[in-house]
Amino acid sequence: MKKVKFLLGLLALGIVYLAYASKKEKLALPVTGAAASWQTGKMQPAKYRQAISKEAPDSSRFSYQALASGLNEPMGMAILPNLDVVVIERKGGVKYFNNSTQELAQIAQFNVFSGIEDGLLGVAVDPAFKKNNWIYFYYAVAGDRNINHLVRFELKNQKLIQTSKKILLEVPTQRTYCCHSAGYITFGPDGLLYLSIGDNTNAEEIEGHNPIDERPGRQLSDDQGTTANSNDLRGKILRIKPEANGTYSIPEGNLFPKDGSLGKPEIFAMGLRNPFRVSVDAKTQYVYWGDVGPDSEVKASEGKLSYDEINQARQPGFFGYPYFLGANEVFPDYDFATKKEGPGKDPRRPINDSPNNTGVKELPPAQPAFIWYGKGPSAKWPLLGKGGASAMAGPVYYSDLYLNAPYKLPAYYNGKLFIYDWIRRWIFAVTMDAAGNYVSMEPFLPQLKVVAPIDMQIAPDGAIYLLAYGTNWFAHNTDSGIIRVEYAEGNRKPVAAIKANNTIGAAPFTVVLSASGSKDFDAGSKLSYEWKIGNKSLYGKDARYTFTKAGVYKVVLTVSDEQGGKGIATMPVKVGNSPPVVVIATKANRSFYWDNTVLDYQVKVTDPEDGTINPAKIKLAFDYLPFGKDLASLLSADNDGNIQHTATVKLYNSQDCKSCHTLETKSVGPALKEISKKYKNQAGATAMLARKIISGGIGNWGTYPMPPHANLAEKEAQEIAGYILSLAEKPEKLPLSNKIILSEHLGKGTEGAYVLHASYTDKGANGIEPLTTTSQLVLRNPLIQFEDYQEGNVNVVIGTLKTQYVTYIANITDGKFARFNGIDLNQIKSIRLRVREHGAGGKIELRQNTKDGPLLGAVEIAAGKATDTNTDWQEIQLPVTGKNIAGVQDLYFVFRNGQAKESLFHLDWMYFQK
Numbered sequence: 001m002k003k004v005k006f007l008l009g010l011l012a013l014g015i016v017y018l019a020y021a022s023k024k025e026k027l028a029l030p031v032t033g034a035a036a037s038w039q040t041g042k043m044q045p046a047k048y049r050q051a052i053s054k055e056a057p058d059s060s061r062f063s064y065q066a067l068a069s070g071l072n073e074p075m076g077m078a079i080l081p082n083l084d085v086v087v088i089e090r091k092g093g094v095k096y097f098n099n100s101t102q103e104l105a106q107i108a109q110f111n112v113f114s115g116i117e118d119g120l121l122g123v124a125v126d127p128a129f130k131k132n133n134w135i136y137f138y139y140a141v142a143g144d145r146n147i148n149h150l151v152r153f154e155l156k157n158q159k160l161i162q163t164s165k166k167i168l169l170e171v172p173t174q175r176t177y178c179c180h181s182a183g184y185i186t187f188g189p190d191g192l193l194y195l196s197i198g199d200n201t202n203a204e205e206i207e208g209h210n211p212i213d214e215r216p217g218r219q220l221s222d223d224q225g226t227t228a229n230s231n232d233l234r235g236k237i238l239r240i241k242p243e244a245n246g247t248y249s250i251p252e253g254n255l256f257p258k259d260g261s262l263g264k265p266e267i268f269a270m271g272l273r274n275p276f277r278v279s280v281d282a283k284t285q286y287v288y289w290g291d292v293g294p295d296s297e298v299k300a301s302e303g304k305l306s307y308d309e310i311n312q313a314r315q316p317g318f319f320g321y322p323y324f325l326g327a328n329e330v331f332p333d334y335d336f337a338t339k340k341e342g343p344g345k346d347p348r349r350p351i352n353d354s355p356n357n358t359g360v361k362e363l364p365p366a367q368p369a370f371i372w373y374g375k376g377p378s379a380k381w382p383l384l385g386k387g388g389a390s391a392m393a394g395p396v397y398y399s400d401l402y403l404n405a406p407y408k409l410p411a412y413y414n415g416k417l418f419i420y421d422w423i424r425r426w427i428f429a430v431t432m433d434a435a436g437n438y439v440s441m442e443p444f445l446p447q448l449k450v451v452a453p454i455d456m457q458i459a460p461d462g463a464i465y466l467l468a469y470g471t472n473w474f475a476h477n478t479d480s481g482i483i484r485v486e487y488a489e490g491n492r493k494p495v496a497a498i499k500a501n502n503t504i505g506a507a508p509f510t511v512v513l514s515a516s517g518s519k520d521f522d523a524g525s526k527l528s529y530e531w532k533i534g535n536k537s538l539y540g541k542d543a544r545y546t547f548t549k550a551g552v553y554k555v556v557l558t559v560s561d562e563q564g565g566k567g568i569a570t571m572p573v574k575v576g577n578s579p580p581v582v583v584i585a586t587k588a589n590r591s592f593y594w595d596n597t598v599l600d601y602q603v604k605v606t607d608p609e610d611g612t613i614n615p616a617k618i619k620l621a622f623d624y625l626p627f628g629k630d631l632a633s634l635l636s637a638d639n640d641g642n643i644q645h646t647a648t649v650k651l652y653n654s655q656d657c658k659s660c661h662t663l664e665t666k667s668v669g670p671a672l673k674e675i676s677k678k679y680k681n682q683a684g685a686t687a688m689l690a691r692k693i694i695s696g697g698i699g700n701w702g703t704y705p706m707p708p709h710a711n712l713a714e715k716e717a718q719e720i721a722g723y724i725l726s727l728a729e730k731p732e733k734l735p736l737s738n739k740i741i742l743s744e745h746l747g748k749g750t751e752g753a754y755v756l757h758a759s760y761t762d763k764g765a766n767g768i769e770p771l772t773t774t775s776q777l778v779l780r781n782p783l784i785q786f787e788d789y790q791e792g793n794v795n796v797v798i799g800t801l802k803t804q805y806v807t808y809i810a811n812i813t814d815g816k817f818a819r820f821n822g823i824d825l826n827q828i829k830s831i832r833l834r835v836r837e838h839g840a841g842g843k844i845e846l847r848q849n850t851k852d853g854p855l856l857g858a859v860e861i862a863a864g865k866a867t868d869t870n871t872d873w874q875e876i877q878l879p880v881t882g883k884n885i886a887g888v889q890d891l892y893f894v895f896r897n898g899q900a901k902e903s904l905f906h907l908d909w910m911y912f913q914k
Contacts, residue, residue, distance in 0.1 A: 069481035121183025166246025199235035208297030230263025230359030290391035405462030550576030576766025837864030842897030856882030
């Protein structure tokens with residue numbers, strides 16, 4: 001009965017469309033292709049989505065490997081039948097990954113226009129590649145003509161045959177305004193080529209609304225002339241059949257008649273904004289795509305009408321933009337001349353009456369999105385998170401298509417659609433019912449943490465390939481690359497992991513390698529290790545290799561088990577430029593400050609390749625911070641010497657800000673230093689920027705909207721704003737050698753720290769990029785609480801002493817210890833301890849670097865039984881008498897009394913005394 005109702009529903013849908021086609025403009029909506037074949041019984045979606053397994057797979061059965069990294073704006077990939085991979089880069093580069101040799105090489109460079117979002121945008125291999133060697137590209141052609149081309153080449157022996165080039169399609173565009181190029185190419189199971197094209201419309205000057213600016217001279221800001229225009233190819237998904245002679249034909253079942261009387265016959269779906277990634281269901285031929293949403297101020301059912309969408313086209317149609325978003329929520333009809341809103345369009349019968357429309361006026365009924373979500377939390381799909389977004393649709397998986405594939409996914413994923421988000425960095429598996437309706441979703445491999453996934457495909461051997469764009473937009477990112485994910489039943493592959501003492505230096509350069517972090521989830525597996533460096537092979541868990549020539553080398557570790565399972569890890573080693581050496585020399589103690597003591601310092605930088613160092617290139621900063629705990633772990637090159645905002649930089653880096661902003665140069669958004677320069681003297685700038693960080697915005701810096709960060713507290717947003725504004729301040733130029741009296745801390749408690757931060761960036765050498773080395777001196781208060789130990793086997797207790805709370809360590813018995821990292825004993829004569837005589841008593845030993853290391857001092861603690869009064873605590877001196885105590889080292893406080901079985905005493909704090 002359910003099946004009968006389903007077929008009747010489809011038949012009714014076909015009748016509706018046929019009735020619509022008979023209207024005044026006779027818009028042809030033929031019930032052919034997927035829709036027609038279901039009605040004739042050729043397709044039965046119900047059987048494709050039958051649950052084969054209800055049990056979620058063990059995540060440890062997935063392994064993943066980075067095949068290549070360091071790509072320059074990768075935009076897409078094509079997996080060849082032999083598992084070689086072609087990757088395209090936006091600025092025109094074509095890279096070829098050889099699966100046999102595991103090497104990446106550039107095989108072509110397209111001459112492209114790469115302004116705004118244009119460039120080399122799409123790549124796909126022909127379904128019959130084994131026979132015809134055809135590969136397709138979509139790109140913006142360089143030069144004075146504003147056109148994009150869909151082209152075809154032959155790819156043979158890792159080379160593009162230039163003489164084989166065929167231009168299948170030319171798409172007119174505009175290059176005055178950003179944005180939305182899309183450009184993804186994929187094939188359906190019937191061999192038809194699908195090409196997504198963005199709306200190519202001014203995305204900035206929309207005044208918080210949708211781009212329907214009908215004023216004279218503003219046609220480039222009116223999406224009614226592109227995506228809602230049946231006579232324009234932009235804002236569409238096209239479907240064509242490539243022909244052997246380099247042309248194409250129009251297949252049956254597109255949205256408009258083949259004669260072009262009502263619109264471009266290539267159009268399959270229209271009303272799209274930025275259909276960035278497209279997939280075609282191999283069984284049902286449903287088409288899925290992610291459509292990146294606008295940044296409007298129009299109120300919606302969930303926040304603002306700025307949804308990103310995952311769309312499902314069961315047949316050709318109009319998908320709403322620029323009139324509707326999500327579940328056909330309606331944009332008001334905003335008049336850009338009068339600045340007034342009027343009633344929006346009717347989703348059942350949208351009329352495109354714009355003067356910039358050259359196609360039919362009455363459009364097909366608007367199809368709602370399959371999944372949609374805004375910048376804030378989604379009540380309907382809460383798992384999708386919040387913040388900036390960039391929705392993408394991946395493949396639908398079917399188990400029977402990979403029956404003999406060695407790495408096929410578990411049957412649990414049969415019939416599920418994979419979706420992913422470039423900005424939010426998640427991947428979800430979407431479960432659908434027999435008719436293809438949404439049922440549920442769940443995270444897919446969240447532990448993978450792909451940095452900006454921009455493409456996702458399933459290879460012929462069943463493995464999943466992910467293309468990571470990397471952290472920063474419009475940038476050459478070191479964390480970009482190709483990731484291969486494999487699933488294994490039965491014996492699990494080992495997980496290979498490489499550790500190296502160093503990965504960059506001048507020739508000759510010796511690297512000590514270790515595979516000690518490798519593991520196998522199958523207990524009892526015996527592992528073997530092979531290291532491959534060029535043509536050289538080394539064996540064993542540990543290896544040592546000396547590079548004698550400059551260059552960038554790839555170290556490949558293969559870890560094998562006795563059943564033939566292999567795990568592979570790679571690591572680049574760069575030879576030819578040694579990092580600079582930055583040293584802060586001082587006669588003072590390197591761990592602590594005391595009242596009005598003197599810090600003498602001298603900064604020295606050496607670099608073999610740079611030779612004589614220009615002192616002006618050495619960055620030096622000194623400041624007192626009101627916090628000190630864990631400070632050293634926060635300091636990094638990211639701070640650029642901005643010591644006062646160390647903690648804020650860590651907060652900033654935890655957000656998605658780096659996706660759009662860099663410190664020095666323009667990315668998607670302006671450079672942080674440019675923002676600082678613009679607003680540094682404006683009253684209320686901190687509060688204004690904080691509001692913008694939280695609520696988002698558009699228009700002040702160009703074409704890209706800034707996503708909101710509603711998860712940030714106002715105080716956090718103000719801290720980030722303050723950090724950005726501080727970048728315009730010229731830091732005081734400090735001498736490289738100086739003496740400073742330490743008095744800034746007086747009257748400010750014990751939590752502060754002095755920080756001296758030095759850094760130097762070399763010039764680069766022998767083809768290796770410039771390298772930065774930082775060094776810092778962090779001086780904290782000499783009072784340290786015992787409960788702040790880094791390692792130990794004692795207990796921390798919070799007790800009440802009269803009206804005061806005190807935290808101390810207890811359960812101290814013979815042989816127990818507490819370790820404190822990185823303490824300099826230079827000039828330290830003794831350590832004052834606050835002790836509570838509460839137990840058998842015993843000895844405290846101070847030892848160097850290990851629990852049984854050299855003895856640096858000791859003190860006896862008497863036995864006693866304390867009561868809960870402040871007078872039960874007393875201070876005693878532990879003299880520091882050892883030799884060779886200068887320099888930063890780890891200190892172990894070891895507790896001894898071999899005669900006692902009970903607790904020995906309690907310890908509150910220690911104070912290092914000069």
